[in-house]
Amino acid sequence: MRDGYVLRSPVEADLPAVAEAVSAAERASDPTAAARTVAGFRHEWASLDLARDVWVVTGPDGEVCGYGQVGGVREGRVIGDAYTRPGHLGQGVGTALLTRMEARAAELPRPVVLVNYVLLDGAADRMLRARGYARTRVHQRMRIAVDGPRERPVWPDGVTVRSCDGTSEDLLRVHECAEDSFGDRWGHAPRSYDEWAADLLYEAFDPDLWLLAERDGRTVGVALCQLREVEGRPAGEVSQLGVRREARRLGLGRSLLLASFALFAGRGIDSVGLDVDSTSPTGAHRLYERVGMKTTTGIAQFERALSTDG
Incomplete structure (x- = not known):
């Protein structure tokens, strides 16, 4: 130097x-x-x-x-x-x-x-x-404005969605679903519940911003969101979006993403961002483009x- x-x-x-x-x-x-x-x-x-x-x-x-x-x-x-x-x-x-x-x-x-x-x-x-x-x-950083009219989520038959209640039982369900959903992601290394919790459950954690999609009493998809600051204003971040293999190709990922946008818009947030592998094996980056997200940088x-x- x-x-x-x-x-x-x-x-x-x-x-x-x-x-x-x-x-x-x-x-x-x-x-x-x-x-x-x-x-x-x-x-x-x-x-x-x-x-x-x-x-x-x-x-x-x-x-x-x-x-x-x-x-x-x-x-x-x-x-x-x-x-x-x-x-x-x-x-x-x-x-x-x-x-x-x-x-x-x-x-x-x-x-x-x-x-x-x-x-x-x-x-x-x-x-x-x-x-x-x-x-x-x-990897692509992507962002979308959510302060205007937006497409509504359409849930697959038998699927309901709710926010995480923050209990240990709910968090265990989220962890299990996330680990299963990301198992085929490139470079994924399995994490125990304690490792996962140590990474995500700190001051920025707000269970109301974590969405759980359930079918027949089983969590089949999650959208884990948090508040950030972008250009001096509050903004949303979809930190993790995952769907179990058994529930893919039903439009669940798209609906969870749209529900996340609506959740932030309901709090007066006008933009939402995320990071994605541009060669995701599930085609996540193409889904984000189809709902209107734009790449801000690579x-x-x-x-x-x-x-x-x-």
Whole structure:
């Protein structure tokens, strides 16, 4: 890095600056990107070793201008995440963070694949290619305005829909349905209920925004939603939309998506977004396009195998 830039482990007091820096980095490439929050980063940090898994970079004026982290290993894969604040590109911040992430991943007890998600065809995309990473998938960020007349959901015969009641019994049903629904998703690694709950049940969780589709007493589809902030306004996010194999090709996924739009519109929210694998085996991206969602940016998934000797 250039003189005056410092890479270090973060402290609790860095949380607001980290959330602001990462939000600025994401919005520089996609103005409709949802704002990152202190609560979200606090939740992520709770499962990480701040001294070994997380880094911030400060600039000559002391401002947080870079952020990076690596998550836990699951099925031999570890997720890396790094950002450089606009105005500090070209100073070596991204290279320094990636080097530290690779070194940390190589310390893990078995060979792992380091996964990074970056803006499609941007500077980080080119840097990862130059370091031997292979692009394995492309994901789309999509958004739709929901403040006008919208198509109503039509439920398949025998299917009813309701919001999650937040009880442990209901959450177990949601977990079971989600795991079954995503079992054929590329790269899916099964998660126990405790792992799943630790990831999703924190401050942003609102059971009223989780929709359950049921048939014959069995949960056959879920839409897990949350509130975000986009361009300074409240916005909706469909974090997960899943339908069991037994209930596919009946229009249930479409109806759950339309019901999610209506749910947010009822709260005065005027836009809803989501992320989707552009080569989803279920064709989810085509469904989202058919209901009027538009791609705002593309995210490339890059991977590189790292051995314990680097």
